[in-house]
Amino acid sequence: MSTALTLANALVAQQFGQQAGELHIGGVGVHALVAAHGSPLYVMDKYILQQRHAALRAALAGFAEVYYSIKANPQPAVARVFVEAGSGLEIASGGEFLLAKAAGCAPEHMLFAGPGKGEDELRLVMSEGIGDIHLECFEEVAVAGRLAAELGRVQPVALRINPSAAAQGGAMRMGGKPAAFGFDEEQMAQAVQAVLAWPGLRLDGIHLFAGTQVLQAEVLLQQWRLGLGLASQLAQLLGRPLQRIDLGGGLGIPYHPGQTTLDLDAVAQGVPALQQLQRDDPWLQGSGVLVEPGRWLSGPAGVYLMRVRAVKQSRGQRFVICDGGMHHHLAASGNLGQVIKLDYPLVAASRMDDTELAPAQVVGPLCTPLDTLGRQAQLPVATQAGDVLAVLQSGAYGLSASPVGFLSHAMPAEVMVADGQHQRVRAAGSFAEPLVNLM
Amino acid sequence: MSTALTLANALVAQQFGQQAGELHIGGVGVHALVAAHGSPLYVMDKYILQQRHAALRAALAGFAEVYYSIKANPQPAVARVFVEAGSGLEIASGGEFLLAKAAGCAPEHMLFAGPGKGEDELRLVMSEGIGDIHLECFEEVAVAGRLAAELGRVQPVALRINPSAAAQGGAMRMGGKPAAFGFDEEQMAQAVQAVLAWPGLRLDGIHLFAGTQVLQAEVLLQQWRLGLGLASQLAQLLGRPLQRIDLGGGLGIPYHPGQTTLDLDAVAQGVPALQQLQRDDPWLQGSGVLVEPGRWLSGPAGVYLMRVRAVKQSRGQRFVICDGGMHHHLAASGNLGQVIKLDYPLVAASRMDDTELAPAQVVGPLCTPLDTLGRQAQLPVATQAGDVLAVLQSGAYGLSASPVGFLSHAMPAEVMVADGQHQRVRAAGSFAEPLVNLM
Numbered sequence: 036m037s038t039a040l041t042l043a044n045a046l047v048a049q050q051f052g053q054q055a056g057e058l059h060i061g062g063v064g065v066h067a068l069v070a071a072h073g074s075p076l077y078v079m080d081k082y083i084l085q086q087r088h089a090a091l092r093a094a095l096a097g098f099a100e101v102y103y104s105i106k107a108n109p110q111p112a113v114a115r116v117f118v119e120a121g122s123g124l125e126i127a128s129g130g131e132f133l134l135a136k137a138a139g140c141a142p143e144h145m146l147f148a149g150p151g152k153g154e155d156e157l158r159l160v161m162s163e164g165i166g167d168i169h170l171e172c173f174e175e176v177a178v179a180g181r182l183a184a185e186l187g188r189v190q191p192v193a194l195r196i197n198p199s200a201a202a203q204g205g206a207m208r209m210g211g212k213p214a215a216f217g218f219d220e221e222q223m224a225q226a227v228q229a230v231l232a233w234p235g236l237r238l239d240g241i242h243l244f245a246g247t248q249v250l251q252a253e254v255l256l257q258q259w260r261l262g263l264g265l266a267s268q269l270a271q272l273l274g275r276p277l278q279r280i281d282l283g284g285g286l287g288i289p290y291h292p293g294q295t296t297l298d299l300d301a302v303a304q305g306v307p308a309l310q311q312l313q314r315d316d317p318w319l320q321g322s323g324v325l326v327e328p329g330r331w332l333s334g335p336a337g338v339y340l341m342r343v344r345a346v347k348q349s350r351g352q353r354f355v356i357c358d359g360g361m362h363h364h365l366a367a368s369g370n371l372g373q374v375i376k377l378d379y380p381l382v383a384a385s386r387m388d389d390t391e392l393a394p395a396q397v398v399g400p401l402c403t404p405l406d407t408l409g410r411q412a413q414l415p416v417a418t419q420a421g422d423v424l425a426v427l428q429s430g431a432y433g434l435s436a437s438p439v440g441f442l443s444h445a446m447p448a449e450v451m452v453a454d455g456q457h458q459r460v461r462a463a464g465s466f467a468e469p470l471v472n473l474m
Numbered sequence: 475m476s477t478a479l480t481l482a483n484a485l486v487a488q489q490f491g492q493q494a495g496e497l498h499i500g501g502v503g504v505h506a507l508v509a510a511h512g513s514p515l516y517v518m519d520k521y522i523l524q525q526r527h528a529a530l531r532a533a534l535a536g537f538a539e540v541y542y543s544i545k546a547n548p549q550p551a552v553a554r555v556f557v558e559a560g561s562g563l564e565i566a567s568g569g570e571f572l573l574a575k576a577a578g579c580a581p582e583h584m585l586f587a588g589p590g591k592g593e594d595e596l597r598l599v600m601s602e603g604i605g606d607i608h609l610e611c612f613e614e615v616a617v618a619g620r621l622a623a624e625l626g627r628v629q630p631v632a633l634r635i636n637p638s639a640a641a642q643g644g645a646m647r648m649g650g651k652p653a654a655f656g657f658d659e660e661q662m663a664q665a666v667q668a669v670l671a672w673p674g675l676r677l678d679g680i681h682l683f684a685g686t687q688v689l690q691a692e693v694l695l696q697q698w699r700l701g702l703g704l705a706s707q708l709a710q711l712l713g714r715p716l717q718r719i720d721l722g723g724g725l726g727i728p729y730h731p732g733q734t735t736l737d738l739d740a741v742a743q744g745v746p747a748l749q750q751l752q753r754d755d756p757w758l759q760g761s762g763v764l765v766e767p768g769r770w771l772s773g774p775a776g777v778y779l780m781r782v783r784a785v786k787q788s789r790g791q792r793f794v795i796c797d798g799g800m801h802h803h804l805a806a807s808g809n810l811g812q813v814i815k816l817d818y819p820l821v822a823a824s825r826m827d828d829t830e831l832a833p834a835q836v837v838g839p840l841c842t843p844l845d846t847l848g849r850q851a852q853l854p855v856a857t858q859a860g861d862v863l864a865v866l867q868s869g870a871y872g873l874s875a876s877p878v879g880f881l882s883h884a885m886p887a888e889v890m891v892a893d894g895q896h897q898r899v900r901a902a903g904s905f906a907e908p909l910v911n912l913m
Contacts (some may be wrong), residue, residue, distance in 0.1 A: 106841060106881050127841040130882025130905035149881075151783045151795040151839030156905070172795070174784035174859055197788065213791035215837040221789075344590045345613035349636065350660075352652035356590040356611070365877060370809055372844040398654040400590030402545060402566040405811040420613055435879045438804060442545050442588075443569025443874070466569035466595070 040392075040413050042292060043380035046427050047387070050083055050335060058384035058425055060338055061452030065384040065423045072448040073463045074342040074423070075359030077434055079108075081453035083336035084116045084430075091286075091332070092120075094303035098310050099324040102146065104284050105131055105138075107329025107431035108337070112451050112460035114138035117332065123166070125284075125327040129156035132165070142166065146281065146327065148195060148242060150215045154178055161190055167279060169195040169242040171217045176229045176236070183235025193240030193279060194218055194226050196265055216244065220265065227272045238273065241266045244283035248330070250294060252301035255285065256309070259326075263312055263319060270318035280324045286331035290428055291377040297331070330431040337430020339364050340384065341408075343422040344400070353395045355418055360399015360406040363447055365437040367408045367426050368399075381409050384425035389415035397424065401442045479831075479852050481731060482819035485866050486826075489522055489774060497823035497864055499777055500891030504823040504862045511887040512902045513781040513862070514798030516873055518547075520892035522775035523555045523869075530725075530771070531559075533742035537749050538763040541585065543723050544570055544577075546768025546870035547776070551890050551899035553577035556771065562605070564723075564766040568595035571604070581605065585720065585766070587634060587681060589654045593617055600629055606718060608634040608681040610656045615668045615675070622674025632679030632718060633657055633665050635704055655683065659704065666711045677712065680705045683722035687769070689733055691740035694725065695748070698765075702751055702758060709757035719763045725770035729867055730816040736770070769870040776869020778803050779823065780847075782861040783839070792834045794857055799838015799845040802886055804876040806847045806865050807838075820848050823864035828854035836863065840881045 052059045057066060061080040068078055092101050103117040104125040114124060115138040123144035124135045135145055147160050148169040157175075160168070161182055170176050170192050183190045195217030218226040230238045243262040249255050259282050266280040289296055313319045341359030348354075361368035369376025381397060383389065393416050397409030408426060439446055446464030450457050491498045496505060500519040507517055531540050542556040543564040553563060554577040562583035563574045574584055586599050587608040596614075599607070600621055609615050609631050622629045634656030652658075657665040669677045682701040688694050698721050705719040728735055752758045780798030787793075800807035808815025820836060822828065832855050836848030847865060878885055885903030889896050 109879075109882055128839070128881050128883050128905060130884070133906055134882055149839060149841040150837065151797065153783070153797060153839070172784045172786040174786075213788040213793070213835075214843070215786070215788070215793045215795055215835065216841075216843075219788050344592070345611045347611040347613075347654070349652040349654070349658050354652070354654045356654055358590065358592060365804075365809075370804075370811060371877075372809060372842075396652075396654065398589065400567070400588060400592070402588040402655075403811075404653070404655075435882070436877050437879075438810075438875050438877050439879065440548075440874045440876075442567050443548055443573060444567050445569070466567060467572055 042289060043382045043427055046335070046380055047382060050080070053387040056386055056388035058382060058387055061457075062455035063452050063457050065340055065425065068450060068457060069340055069342065069423055071457065072450050072459055074340060075363055075447045076340045077363070077429070077447055077449045078338045078340060079110070079113055079430055079449065079451050080336045081116055081451050084113065084333065085120060087332050087335065088117055088120050088122065090299055091328070094299045095306060095326065098306045099282065099326050102325050102327035103332055104327045104329030105135055108333040108433065109134045109435050110449055110460060111138040113333055113430070114140065129153065129159050132156070132160050132163070154182070157182055161188060162186055167191050167193055167240055169193045169281070170230065171195045173226070173229055176226070176233065180233025180236050183233065189235055189237050191240065191278070192230060192236050192238055193242045193281060194223065194230070194238065194269065195242040195244070196220055196223060196269070198243060198261055198265060200261065217242070223269060224272055227269070239277055240279035240281065241269050241277055242281040242283065244285065246285045248287035249285045250287040250289065250297050252298045252305060255297070255302060256305035258282070258285065259309055260312065263309065263316075266322065267316050267318040276318055276320055277322045280322050282324060282326050284326065284328040284331070286328040288331055288334045288428060290379055334428050334431035337428070337433055339367070339426040339429040339433060341424050341426070343418060343420050343424065345420055346418055353393065355395045355397045355409075355412070355414060355424070357397060357399055357408070357424060359447070360401050360408060361437065362399070362401060362439055362441045362444055363437050364408065364426060364429060364433055366432045367429065368405060370405060371432060371436060376410060378409050378411055379429065380427040381412050382425050382427065383415050383418060383422060385423040386415040386417060389417060391416045400444065481728060482821045482866055485774070485819055486821060489519070492826040495825055495827035497821060497826055500896070501894035502891050502896050504779055504864065507889060507896060508779055508781065508862055510896065511889050511898055513779060514802055514886045515779045516802070516868070516886055516888045517777045517779060518549070518552055518869055518888070518890050519775045520555055520890050523552065523772065524559060526771050526774065527556055527559050527561065529738055530767070533738045534745060534765065537745045538721065538765050541764050541766035542771055543766045543768030544574055547772040547872065548573045548874050549888055549899060550577040552772055552869070553579065568592065568598050571595070571599050571602070593621070596621055600627060601625055606630050606632055606679055608632045608720070609669065610634045612665070612668055615665070615672065619672025619675050622672065628674055628676050630679065630717070631669060631675050631677055632681045632720060633662065633669070633677065633708065634681040634683070635659055635662060635708070637682060637700055637704060639700065656681070662708060663711055666708070678716055679718035679720065680708050680716055681720040681722065683724065685724045687726035688724045689726040689728065689736050691737045691744065694736070694741060695744035697721070697724065698748055699751065702748065705761065706755050706757040715757055715759055716761045719761050721763060721765050723765065723767040723770070725767040727770055727773045727867060729818055773867050773870035776867070776872060778806070778865040778868040778872060780863050780865070782857060782859050782863065784859055785857055792832065794834045794836045794848070794851070794853060794863070796836060796838055796847070796863060798886070799840050799847060800876065801838070801840060801878055801880045801883055802876050803847065803865060803868060803872055805871045806868065807844060809844060810871060810875060815849065817848050817850055818868065819866040820851050821864050821866065822854050822857060822861065824862040825854045825856060828856060830855045839883065
């Protein structure tokens with residue numbers, strides 16, 4: 036059995052289930068899901084969302100609050116699960132502000148980060164009373180300061196800081212090098228002065244982000260330790276402790292063979308030392324700490340289902356041609372920033388008991404070789420048209436991060452499952468829609 | 475001057491123009507375009523579309539018809555330019571069928587290709603009288619045959635053939651190896667028998683596609699020669715010449731330093747030999763030949779305009795932060811299948827006369843390092859907020875091939891310019907739209 040399949044099978048055993056050879060998600064079989072909502076289809080398991088949120092909150096209890104970064108999956112029904120569990124939301128655009136509101140989040144429980152915020156976006160969120168804006172460059176300080184004066188408002192803001200050193204180990208290390216994000220740590224004093232020049236801006240927070248897709252607890256803890264140190268420095272520059280210390284997201288999930296699951300127990304074991312560090316530093320006392328993962332909270336809860344349309348042999352290779360593809364799931368095709376294209380975990384959702392497997396290329400309906408979701412898949416020899424395949428770990432950076440108009444196919448439905456029930460949270464499109472929506 | 479800038483400047487000189495330091499597209503300055511239609515903005519130059527179509531038609535006169543493959547840019551206003559010039563359209567989905575109709579193309583002048591056509595898509599195009607369906611696997615033969623019987627129709631079809639040998643030189647060679655596309659050349663006889671078993675299918679065409687982004691005339695001519703050879707073989711299997719020989723697209727355009735412009739004169743010079751080949755082979759006589767480029771026809775006519783929001787220094791590097799980015803132009807960010815991320819040609823559209831240049835990273839507003847449209851850009855030292863930048867060669871695989879919902883920003887407008895006039899062909903969205911359209 037390939038290692039890729041080992042990861043997929045482990046995820047099925049831990050998170051989902053199977054019955055009579057059929058993958059079940061939240062207690063509902065994939066045949067029932069596809070029959071009710073069509074194929075391809077995005078399915079989110081509400082229980083997994085809730086359980087992960089609760090587990091992270093427990094691991095960080097007494098140290099940090101958990102926010103959800105909705106760019107990972109901005110579907111309001113997904114964000115609402117976290118809002119109902121008491122989370123605030125991190126947003127990165129005016130559009131995400133509206134989605135966060137639609138998810139039931141009060142503006143004061145939102146944070147707005149992003150390297151190039153538009154004046155129209157800042158005006159919207161400030162006029163509606165957003166809780167915090169993370170300022171990332173001098174131009175933005177001036178725009179926010181001017182808008183605060185214009186709106187007659189005192190706006191809480193934080194400085195986003197690009198650290199001069201970063202713990203190693205994430206897939207996309209963002210500290211210690213030049214970046215479009217935030218102020219360089221070396222510019223912190225200058226940035227403080229720039230913000231203090233605007234009476235409508237109340238500087239009382241810091242935001243640090245030094246990596247993404249971190250899978251090792253010690254790397255994450257080390258980043259957080261560096262973050263607390265920077266927060267202390269900023270507090271000293273200000274002459275008072277901060278209200279909020281945003282340690283960023285960065286918690287990763289495994290997609291490929293060799294990637295481990297982040298050890299939440301190890302994270303929890305490192306928390307007392309961070310609490311001690313905060314207690315020992317007068318500049319950190321009374322500050323609220325938060326983390327704002329996106330992928331870690333939503334990724335494992337999502338499954339992308341596709342139906343097989345044809346199976347063909349070409350020069351000794353088997354191609355399994357599906358009705359879903361990169362237009363709905365760019366990341367799974369290896370085209371969302373991946374340097375090396377590795378498969379997402381993929382299972383034959385309607386033939387889970389089949390033991391006779393063979394290699395297959397899993398491709399979508401688009402007329403381009405880029406539309407490949409499985410390069411080294413192992414699928415049942417009996418795979419045929421009508422079968423259902425499932426791409427796991429698809430709850431983050433899925434539909435919203437995909438070129439949905441590419442080749443003008445229909446949008447898929449999105450469904451939330453819970454307790455054996457399934458509820459459509461986005462209706463499927465039809466292929467007549469691109470005319471209206473995308474063109 | 476960097477070689478990247480040399481390509482950009484050559485394109486400006488050949489295709490566009492500048493006046494008082496401002497880039498003009500179709501006789502309209504970028505400031506006027508952005509003022510009228512907002513930023514970011516996609517601009518298409520109608521004259522360039524017409525001129526390229528006419529040039530290719532002239533080069534292939536007496537040998538092949540020119541179809542437009544609308545997946546490159548399915549905007550109906552773009553496709554309409556080619557339809558009005560007498561072209562048929564190649565489509566790859568039911569959605570593209572509707573877009574092609576919206577562009578004024580009669581179904582009988584459409585060809586439908588694609589590896590995983592849905593039964594609902596086949597039913598739609600067959601019931602509306604599509605001119606040709608390119609069959610790509612045995613399952614599809616059966617579905618089309620059954621639908622033809624059900625609809626009481628005799629459907630002209632072609633076999634798409636994956637050649638056993640392919641001319642070298644394209645960016646994505648598709649012949650000579652296993653593929654999801656078409657029947658392997660070795661299966662041609664078997665595929666013929668499968669089609670002939672269905673009385674409602676009239677097999678009278680062949681479709682070959684052996685590469686994409688071909689920049690050398692001799693490679694293209696060699697592919698076409700191989701294609702005619704395969705068409706002759708298929709005709710012999712059928713016992714009569716074919717009606718249509720579709721030699722595919724594959725004509726490339728330069729994006730990066732070192733990429734040359736396809737020499738259309740050299741293509742034209744190779745045409746008589748192909749005509750002779752066709753005259754000399756009784757199995758090829760009377761067959762209509764066609765090519766169906768997409769990128770070559772539409773790519774050079776399109777420009778993506780962005781406004782600078784901020785310029786920041788981070789650890790010795792200059793970052794130019796714009797309001798446009800990968801959510802509108804995935805290919806220019808290097809994330810649409812590129813193995814090596816090279817910049818698209820990019821110019822400072824509002825400072826064309828500035829001679830003092832310096833390196834810059836050009837990034838978009840998304841909260842991810844993937845959102846980079848210029849890694850080795852050379853931009854004026856004076857670049858500041860409010861300036862307009864232009865990404866050239868953006869008329870193909872632009873908006874429709876991008877993750878437009880990523881981070882929930884607004885959709886840009888699309889504008890067609892001609893004779894100093896500019897006409898909006900798609901209205902800009904607002905960031906309230908993702909709620910309705912994408913979520």
